[in-house]
Amino acid sequence: MAKVTDIVLWDKPGERVLLLGNHAIARGALEANIAVFAAYPGTPSSELTDTMAAVAKKAGVYMEYSTNEKVAFETALAAAWSGLRAMTAMKHVGLNVAADTFMSAVGMGVEGGFVIMVADDPSMWSSQNEQDTRVYAKFANVPVLEPSSPHEAKEMTKYAFELSEKFKHFVILRTTTRTSHARGDVVLGELPEEIKKAERKFGKFKKDPTRFVDVPAHARKFHPLILEKIEKIREELNNCPFNWIEGKEDAKVGIIAPGLSYAYVKEALAWLGVEDVKVLKLGTPFPVPYGLLEKFFDGLEKVLIVEELEPVVEEQVKTWAYDRGLRIPIHGKDLVPRVYEMTTRRAVEAIAKFLGLETPINFAEIDEKYEKVSQIVPPRPPSLCPACPHRNSFFAIRKAAGPKAIYPSDIGCYTLGVLPPLRTVDTTVAMGASIGIGHGLSIAMNGSLAEEEHKEGKEKQIIVATIGDSTFYHTGLPALANAIYNRSNVLIVVLDNLVTAMTGDQPNPGTGQTPHGMGKRIPIEDVAKAMGADFVAVVDPYDIKATYETIKKALEVEGVSVVVSRQVCALYKVGQMRRRRMKWPIYQVNEDKCTGCKICINAYGCPAIYWDPENKKAKVDPTMCWGCGGCAQVCPFDAFEPMKEGE
Amino acid sequence: MNVIYCGVGGQGIVLMSNIVGEACARKGIHVVSGELHGLSQRSGSVIVHQRIGEGLSPLIPYGEADVILALEPMEALRYIYFLKPGGTVITNTRLIHHPYETENFVKGKIDKYITYEEIVENIRKSGAKLYEIDALKLAEEAGTALAQNVVLVGALTALPDFPIDKETMLEAVKASVPEKAVEANVRAFELGYKAVKELL
Numbered sequence: 001m002a003k004v005t006d007i008v009l010w011d012k013p014g015e016r017v018l019l020l021g022n023h024a025i026a027r028g029a030l031e032a033n034i035a036v037f038a039a040y041p042g043t044p045s046s047e048l049t050d051t052m053a054a055v056a057k058k059a060g061v062y063m064e065y066s067t068n069e070k071v072a073f074e075t076a077l078a079a080a081w082s083g084l085r086a087m088t089a090m091k092h093v094g095l096n097v098a099a100d101t102f103m104s105a106v107g108m109g110v111e112g113g114f115v116i117m118v119a120d121d122p123s124m125w126s127s128q129n130e131q132d133t134r135v136y137a138k139f140a141n142v143p144v145l146e147p148s149s150p151h152e153a154k155e156m157t158k159y160a161f162e163l164s165e166k167f168k169h170f171v172i173l174r175t176t177t178r179t180s181h182a183r184g185d186v187v188l189g190e191l192p193e194e195i196k197k198a199e200r201k202f203g204k205f206k207k208d209p210t211r212f213v214d215v216p217a218h219a220r221k222f223h224p225l226i227l228e229k230i231e232k233i234r235e236e237l238n239n240c241p242f243n244w245i246e247g248k249e250d251a252k253v254g255i256i257a258p259g260l261s262y263a264y265v266k267e268a269l270a271w272l273g274v275e276d277v278k279v280l281k282l283g284t285p286f287p288v289p290y291g292l293l294e295k296f297f298d299g300l301e302k303v304l305i306v307e308e309l310e311p312v313v314e315e316q317v318k319t320w321a322y323d324r325g326l327r328i329p330i331h332g333k334d335l336v337p338r339v340y341e342m343t344t345r346r347a348v349e350a351i352a353k354f355l356g357l358e359t360p361i362n363f364a365e366i367d368e369k370y371e372k373v374s375q376i377v378p379p380r381p382p383s384l385c386p387a388c389p390h391r392n393s394f395f396a397i398r399k400a401a402g403p404k405a406i407y408p409s410d411i412g413c414y415t416l417g418v419l420p421p422l423r424t425v426d427t428t429v430a431m432g433a434s435i436g437i438g439h440g441l442s443i444a445m446n447g448s449l450a451e452e453e454h455k456e457g458k459e460k461q462i463i464v465a466t467i468g469d470s471t472f473y474h475t476g477l478p479a480l481a482n483a484i485y486n487r488s489n490v491l492i493v494v495l496d497n498l499v500t501a502m503t504g505d506q507p508n509p510g511t512g513q514t515p516h517g518m519g520k521r522i523p524i525e526d527v528a529k530a531m532g533a534d535f536v537a538v539v540d541p542y543d544i545k546a547t548y549e550t551i552k553k554a555l556e557v558e559g560v561s562v563v564v565s566r567q568v569c570a571l572y573k574v575g576q577m578r579r580r581r582m583k584w585p586i587y588q589v590n591e592d593k594c595t596g597c598k599i600c601i602n603a604y605g606c607p608a609i610y611w612d613p614e615n616k617k618a619k620v621d622p623t624m625c626w627g628c629g630g631c632a633q634v635c636p637f638d639a640f641e642p643m644k645e646g647e
Numbered sequence: 648m649n650v651i652y653c654g655v656g657g658q659g660i661v662l663m664s665n666i667v668g669e670a671c672a673r674k675g676i677h678v679v680s681g682e683l684h685g686l687s688q689r690s691g692s693v694i695v696h697q698r699i700g701e702g703l704s705p706l707i708p709y710g711e712a713d714v715i716l717a718l719e720p721m722e723a724l725r726y727i728y729f730l731k732p733g734g735t736v737i738t739n740t741r742l743i744h745h746p747y748e749t750e751n752f753v754k755g756k757i758d759k760y761i762t763y764e765e766i767v768e769n770i771r772k773s774g775a776k777l778y779e780i781d782a783l784k785l786a787e788e789a790g791t792a793l794a795q796n797v798v799l800v801g802a803l804t805a806l807p808d809f810p811i812d813k814e815t816m817l818e819a820v821k822a823s824v825p826e827k828a829v830e831a832n833v834r835a836f837e838l839g840y841k842a843v844k845e846l847l
Contacts, residue, residue, distance in 0.1 A: 018672040020682070043684060125683060149679075149703070177683075182705035183668055184679040263704035271708065344708035366710055370728035373769040377725045378748045378761060382656060382691030413689060420750055504684075571657075578793075581827070598753045605746045607690050611753050613760075621743070623783065623792055 005054035011191055019186040021179045022047035024150040025117060028157025029087050030059055032113070033192040035201040036079035037063045038072040040474065041503035042091030043126040044180040045119035049089050050504060053515040060198035063515045065506050068431070068474040069094035073101050073116070080114035081212070082203025085161050089117040092131050097431065097475070099136070102170075106140050107222025108211050109168040109229075112203065113161030116142075117173045119180045122308050122341035126177075128411065128430065130339065132309040133174045137286045141230040144172040144286045145242065146259035150184040156242060156283065158189070163236070169229050174285075176308065178341065179260050230287055238291035242283025245296050251278040252301040253355065258282040258313050261306045261342050268347035271360050288316040297326060304354040305332040308342040383416055386608040387574070387628035389567035390414040390495050392541035394424040395604055395634065397464055397493060400551040405462035406441055410434035410476075412468035413502045413569075414495050421605040425466070432475025438465035438490045439483040449487035449559060456489065456558045463490045464551075470500035470508040472524060484532050484560045491554050491561045494524050497569040505572050524564045534559030541565045544633045574626050584627035585642035589618050593639035604634045648810055649707040650803070651729050652695040654718030655743050659796035662823065663716065664695045666800050670811045670819035671699055681705030690745070694726055699810060715775075716803050718782065718796060719743050720766045727773050736775045737802050737843070739782040739795060742766075778802065778846050785838040790831035797824065797832045801839025807847065813840065 007017050008027040019027065025048050029037065037056070039049040049065070056063035062079075066072035069090040079086035088098075095102065095118050102116070118136075121127040137144035145160050147153035157173060164171040194201060210218050237243060255277060257265040262281045269277060280296045282288065285307070297303070305314045314332035321330060335350040336342075345363060352359045384391050394417045397407075409415060409425040410433060418425035427437050445461040447454030455461070467476050472494050483490060500506040507513040512521030528536045535557040539547045547565060554561035577584060594617040600609050601618060608624035609631060611617075620631070620640070632640040650667070654660045664680050671678035681696040681704075696707045712730050717723030717738040730736065744760055751757045770777055780802050782795040789798070797820055803809060804816045817836060824832045 016672070016675075018668050018678065047684070178681055178705050181682045181684055182679060183665070183682060184705070185672075185677060260704065264706075266703050267708060343706055344704060348708075361710055363709065366728060370773065373773050374724050374727055376761060376765060376769060377721050378745065378751075378757075380655065380690075380692040380721070380725075380745045381747070382689040383746055385657070385689060416689065420747065579825075601746070601749055601753050605750065607746050609746075610744045610749050611760075613752075624743070 005051060008051055009055050009058055010188060011196055012188055013190045015188045016185055017188060018183060019150055020047055020181060020183045021147070021150045021153045021175060022181070023051050024154040024186045025157050025173065026051035026055070027186065027188065028154035030055070030195050031154070031189045031191060032158045032161040033085055033194060034061055034087055035084035035112070035203070036076055036086040037061060038066045038075035039089040040066050040069045040072050040094060041500055041506045042094050042119070043503055044121055044175070044177040045089045045091050045117060046503040047180070048117060050506065056515045058198055059195045060200045062200065065508065065514070067509065069097040070101055073098035077101065077105060077110070077114060079203060080110040080112045082112070082205045084112040084201055084203040086112060087115045087117060091127065092118055092120045092133050093127065093129065093430065094118070095133060095136055103140055104214055106142060106170055107219065107226050108214070110164060110170065111168065113164040115157065115160045115164060115171050115173055117175070119175045119177070121177050128428070130309065132312065133172065134285050134312040135310055137172050137174070138312060141226045142170045142172055143230070143233050143237070143284060144174050145283055146174045146285055147179050147283065148260050148262040148281070150179070150182055151186045152242065152283070153179060154186055159241070163233070167229055167233055169233065176260060176341070234287040234289055235291070237284045237287065237289040240284055240289070243289060243292055244281050245278060245292070246281065247278040248276055249278070250299060251276050252299065254278040254280065254296060254300045254303045255351065256280040256282060256303065256305045256313060256317065258285040258307050261308055261347070264342050264344045264347040265306050265351070267344045268351050271344070271348055272351060272357060274351065274355065282313060285313050286316070288313055288320070290320055293317065293320055297321070300328060302329040303331070304335065304350065305330070306336055306342070306347055306350055307332065309338065311338070381419065383419060383607055384413065385571050386606055386624050387570035387626035387630070388413070389497055389541040389565070389570065390417060391422065391604065391606065392544050392630050393466070393493060393495055393547065393565040394422040396541065396544050396547040397466070397551055398422065398424045400548050401462050401464050401555060405464055408434045408437040408441065408463065408465045410467040410471045412471055414466060414468055417466070421602050431471055432467070432479050434465040434467045435476050435479035435483055435492055438463050438492065439479065439486070439488045442488045442490045446489045449489060454489070460489055462555060465490060465492045466495055467492065469494060469496040469498065469510045469524065473509050477527070480528065481531055488560050489558060491551070491563065493551070494562065494564045496524060496564050496566040498566070499569050499572050501569040501572065505569065525562070528562035533562045535561035538564045538566055541567050542628060542630070544630065570626055570628065583645035585629070586620070586622050586625045586627060586644055587629060587631055587640045588620050588622070588643040590639050590641050591615060591617050593637050594618055595637055597636065599636060600631050600634055604631065606631060648699045648714070648808065649702065649712045650697045650699065651707060651712045651715045651726055652697065653715065653722040653726050654693060655722065656689050656691045656693045658718040659793070660693045660695055660718060663796045663800050664697045666816070666819045666823045667697060667699065667803070667811070669823055670815045673815050673819060674811055676700050676810065679703070679705050692722055692725060714803065714806065716799050718799060720763055721761065724766050724769055727770060727775065730773065730775055732774055734775055735778070735806060736770050737778045737780060737799060739799065740779050741781065741783050778843050780839060780842050782839070785842065786835050789834035789838055791828060794828070794832050794835035797835040798839035801836035802843040805840045805843035805847070
């Protein structure tokens, strides 16, 4: 099969291919002759970043996995200042990290096209909150483009670079999980010669302190400039190829559908059999072009805005209508839910209410019918993989620090340590917050070692923060410096699985690999030592006893202890082993030795272990065991034994 | 045709939909899929929507799925509300118990694991046509337990109203799996195909 990373570089204009939304955006960036791409991975944006990494060398594009979104933003922004076309990508919460630069630099504008791809996650399939990036766009006065299909995502990417260059302004390309992770038909366009020849494009930065140094005297002219630009862009978007009016020209009712909601609205109208309606398909939810509204509203007696999450389009339309003296009913969030993702059902229900129609099927009846049959199914939340080194780390930490210890944690696969039976995650907020929260809890309960009055020894509240390797470099570094500087009394365990596992095994400074060859490796323990941590050790969590003993020792130290628990991600390792056709041992329960004590289930919780109620013994599902042998170390009766080989 | 693919993260659910997607691309049939990646995958419940030859949005409207193809039976029942009245469920017969369920069981919070029979009874109650496939057994027979997903793709292909021919599907299978595993996967596909043909 042609690999996606090959397809996005195919020199076959007009060819129809099947691509994920994120892959299509990568192709769009290449067709737009991108020169620099920098990003920190985050679901649902990561496939764009990984595709750019895979094609970078072949396309002459500089690509880096930056240590966080702010650094990535600045890297791409400076490239755009140097006249190059540049892009950064992130998940919605990544823009919070980059927001300082985003909000301050917007007035400086750009020379080369600068596109900020932000992937939102309505319904929070893989996220900690449900923020709507279009609100940020409005806040910063930056135009936002929102595709309704993978093909449109590609075309919009090209347009975004052109728009950015034309107005020397930032442009946001906003997707959601359902556009980033939709796979559909995409028609390839022309690739520029430089991309085909893999010619690396270099830029030139022209000094202009009045523009690039935001001291107040310079920055005061930014705000009016931004407002002037955004109104010019609003005007321009009247002719944007991703905005159009369709349906019946003399209809009395109209529906406005931004982004992917357009697809749901079209399906809902077909399902309802409604034809007497005008639809405004909106690819630019901010700024809404007034000229188009003028045309759309002509002859309408009522309007419904079907948009996901916040009423961003609704507020603009209502403000415009009020100022124009229009007094027809405009519905939006009164009929369309403000939380969770859009579906055809939601669009059908909203439109049916809006038009006073019956829904084509009785949803409530079906809900009730199926609730009865499916309520017997137990929940299946995500859980740590078999052989996951984090499980061993959490097991050892909990055994050493006990149930009274407080466990701040962070964003990554290891957040799943919150689930039973491990229950070793008490707080998770945002990237890097484990160390800041851990420090704050220590200050609240133990005080700083710099204070005359503080608690230590047996008096201190034990606090063990856990943070992944990639998260440590992302935002853990300043928090660690703060904790050490302010004499905290905490243990920080860095769960170092040598990849950014949750988003798809991207490299980070812990391994030093880059898409362009070897960078420099920055060992976490060296950083901790250099910063002045009071205790630093490295352990292998596949040796549970040694991990436990090291953590015990670290807990006796007053001050900031850092233990690096290092073992490669099991999913990553198994993938590598399968590719090399390597085998691993599969553990089985020796029924003569198993006493049925259930420690392996009640304290360890590997998904490969289940309970055999007839024999009252634990059992291992051989298709799920990845052979780490953690169960054999946890079992007090040595009942787990390696048997045959797995694949 | 609207197909829901579901199972437990790690079973190769996205690959099943990608094989069918690849076959659609070869036949010039319009296709759009809604996938899930990231945290939602890790041993959790995974669902992929696929719309073959119809549909604009990547999500199958409620009650409009023609087929549910499940690598794990509990997941078939979990998503049964997507199925059209009288739609088809093809399910693997082997249960995978979540550590949650196991812990609740050993702690006495539930008195037993859910059984395959209970699941099947409820799927039948919904009015669905049901095909039961022991995909693990067939995959092992084909040469690799990893090919359970391809067994089910074969089973899907055997449905009378499936819009893509067997040869194109086989080409798509060959193009989608690692080179070293092509033979075993072709056998797995054939075994799944045969199993449903015999049940028709």
